[in-house]
Amino acid sequence: MTALEGRVVSTSCGELLWLxxxxxYLALPVMAAGAVHIVVLRCNxxxxxxxxxxxxxxxxxxxxxxDNKTWRGALVMIGVAAPAMALQQHWRLPQLELFDYGRxxxxxxxxxxxxxFVLGELPNSFLKRRCDVAPGQQAQxxxxxxxxxLDQIDSVVGGLAALALVWPPPWQVVAAALLLCSVAHIxxxxxxxxxxxxxxxx
Numbered sequence: 001m002t003a004l005e006g007r008v009v010s011t012s013c014g015e016l017l018w019l020x021x022x023x024x025y026l027a028l029p030v031m032a033a034g035a036v037h038i039v040v041l042r043c044n045x046x047x048x049x050x051x052x053x054x055x056x057x058x059x060x061x062x063x064x065x066x067d068n069k070t071w072r073g074a075l076v077m078i079g080v081a082a083p084a085m086a087l088q089q090h091w092r093l094p095q096l097e098l099f100d101y102g103r104x105x106x107x108x109x110x111x112x113x114x115x116x117f118v119l120g121e122l123p124n125s126f127l128k129r130r131c132d133v134a135p136g137q138q139a140q141x142x143x144x145x146x147x148x149x150l151d152q153i154d155s156v157v158g159g160l161a162a163l164a165l166v167w168p169p170p171w172q173v174v175a176a177a178l179l180l181c182s183v184a185h186i187x188x189x190x191x192x193x194x195x196x197x198x199x200x201x202x
Contacts, residue, residue, distance in 0.1 A: 018095075019098075019172060019173065019176050020176055020180055021096055022096050022097065022098040022173075023098070023173060023176045023177050023180050023181070024180055024184070025088075025093065025096040025097070025098075026098055026113075026173075026177075027113075027159075027177070027180075027181050027184065028084065028088065029080070029081040029082075029084035029085040029088065029110045029113055029114070030077070030081050030113050030114060030117050030155075030159060031184060031188075032080055032081070032084040033076060033077045033078075033079075033080035033081040033084065033114055033117075034077070034188050035188075036076055036080045037073060037076045037077060037080075038188070038191060038192065038195065040072065040076055042195050042196075046072050046075075046076070047072075049070065049071045049072035049075060050070050050071075050072050051070055051071045051072070052065065052066070052067050052069060052070055052071075053065055053069045053070060053071060053074065053122070054066070054069070062129045062130060062132070063129050064126060064129065065122060065125045065126060065129065066125060066128075066129055066134075066135035067135055068125075068135040068136055069121070069122065069125055069135075073118070074118045077114045077117055077118050078111055078114035078115050078118065079114075080114070081110040081111065081113050081114030081117070082106075082107050082110035082111045082114060083107075083110070084110060085106045085107070085109050085110030085113065086106040086107055086110065088101060088106065089101045089102070089106035090106075098169070098173060099167050104166055104167065108166065109163065109166060109167075112159075112162040112163050112165060112166065113159045113162065113163055114159075115162055116155075116158040116159035116160070116161055116162025116163065117155040117158055117159045118155075118158070119158050119162070120154045120155045120156070120157050120158015120159060120161070121154050121155050121158065123154070124147070124150045124151065124154040127147075127150075128147060131143060133147065151185070152182035152185050152186065153178055153182060155181075155185070156177055156178055156181040156182065156185075157178075159177075160173075160174055160177060
């Protein structure tokens with residue numbers, strides 16, 4: 001499959017606003033999946049899928065990923081992002097599309113976004129276990145700032161990298177996504193805290 005040609009993004013004020021709106025629109029399927037994931041966790045749905053991705057395996061006395069990375073979370077993120085993007089393709093808003101949504105399979109694109117989101121978090125989790133940071137906890141000292149940064153951008157980088165298989169995003173899109181989606185990630189963390197699924201947002 002050939003890559004789609006992205007639009008040329010300028011840096012005028014109006015174009016920056018359009019860029020930001022387009023990035024959030026592109027991320028909407030993943031944000032919808034994140035919202036559904038919160039409901040699934042809060043109501044403890046799909047309990048049979050609450051199986052760690054690492055299957056409980058350890059390396060050098062430490063878990064590979066930990067109990068918080070489950071098949072349930074992965075399947076929810078992918079399984080919601082794909083149909084959510086299909087809806088975007090059905091009810092087109094071309095003014096917000098960073099590329100022509102009519103030239104790509106929305107199911108494929110949504111699957112790539114969801115899969116990239118999930119895979120992007122795994123190296124961070126692996127590194128945390130190596131540093132004795134428990135699942136759901138934060139590192140201390142200088143490592144806190146390193147993992148704080150990784151927590152905000154890992155899934156964004158993963159999603160963009162997966163999406164690049166069909167549409168390589170321009171650098172402006174990458175920069176805007178790292179900023180705006182990191183803010184959205186923090187907002188979701190606040191919701192997790194509010195519903196009792198996390199102890200802290202940062």
